[in-house]
Amino acid sequence: FSRRTFIAALVAAGPSAALARAVGSQTAPATPPPPQPITGPQVALPPTDLKAPYPEAGKVNRLDPRLDVLIDADAKVEKICDGFLHAEGPVWVGGNNGYLLVSDTQVNHIVKWSPTEGRSVWLEPSGYDVGGVAWNPAIREPGTNGLILGRGGIISAGSGARAILRIDLETKKKTVLVDRYMGKRLNTPNDCVLGPDGSIYFTDPPYGLVNRNAGPDRDLDYMGIFRLAPDNSLHLLDTMTTPNGIGVSPDGTRLYSSDATTGWVMWDLDKQGNASNRRQFVARNVVMGGDSLKIDSAGNMWAATREGVTVFTPGGERIGFISSDQGISNCEFGADGYLYIASSSRVLRVKAKAKKLLFKVT
Structure with a gap:
């Protein structure tokens, strides 16, 4: 900046x-x-050729004994790859021998990393792509942001495309699932999560635009929490001041989101995916800087905050955090037993006992 x-x-x-x-x-x-x-075409930082044993780049901070069942306090936090301008949206693909995909929101590409093959560019451009031009002076983050598995491929909160995208894992073809609500362009979708019925919940702030809140590039005059139903109908669930991360509880009855001005909020979800009874989950004065988040299989929240990755119980109690010397934006549970952390110019990992929440969507 x-x-x-x-x-x-x-x-x-x-x-x-x-x-x-x-x-x-x-x-x-x-x-x-x-x-x-x-703004303009952004160039990735030169990556370091990192190989095991990877350098240490953080620390697990235990505030409550309940953290021990989720992660060991002496677990090593490692830097596994770098070269990002702004790493975001990590998603693990496949089983124990799978690989990690990570957005670089500003460079407009998705990076692939695996323990055996290391780092490579998997898709470029990943987001904004009009007539062979991969940047727009009105767009601050032309790439993808949040990435999740869904609909037989990758679902992307396409900040630069101003859309929710599906990316085919084999062909890497991008398909726009939705880019408008009531005839108006979405802002810049930031993060997304899959619900138990296959609905895609996402946040839609204007953070990816150069002018952000003010400026002629916005069609919507609010920041929405949306649900894209399996039939591709789009539903506005609520509006927020500064939404960012989003998650669903293991039983599918709660929806969570972070808001930089208030902290973390939650809603009740009915069987049709409608949200109601909005209320505070964790107040902003507990820890500041709420960014993206993940809910694990036991219902704990792993939230990117000012102090690192903060762990909250299903009841909203702060029991520990993973700190590092660069800002943290997102995290992902890999099938290989690691928690992967998007941290500014690099990606970190740490062994975790907590498991990824996966819904079996037919």
């Missing part, structure tokens, strides 16, 4: 500086150039 702020400051200062020169010399100022975009 500092680079963008610097460029924006130069753009803003340009006309004032030109006017000052004109007043001093009493000469007519030249026509100022048009403002330059504060």
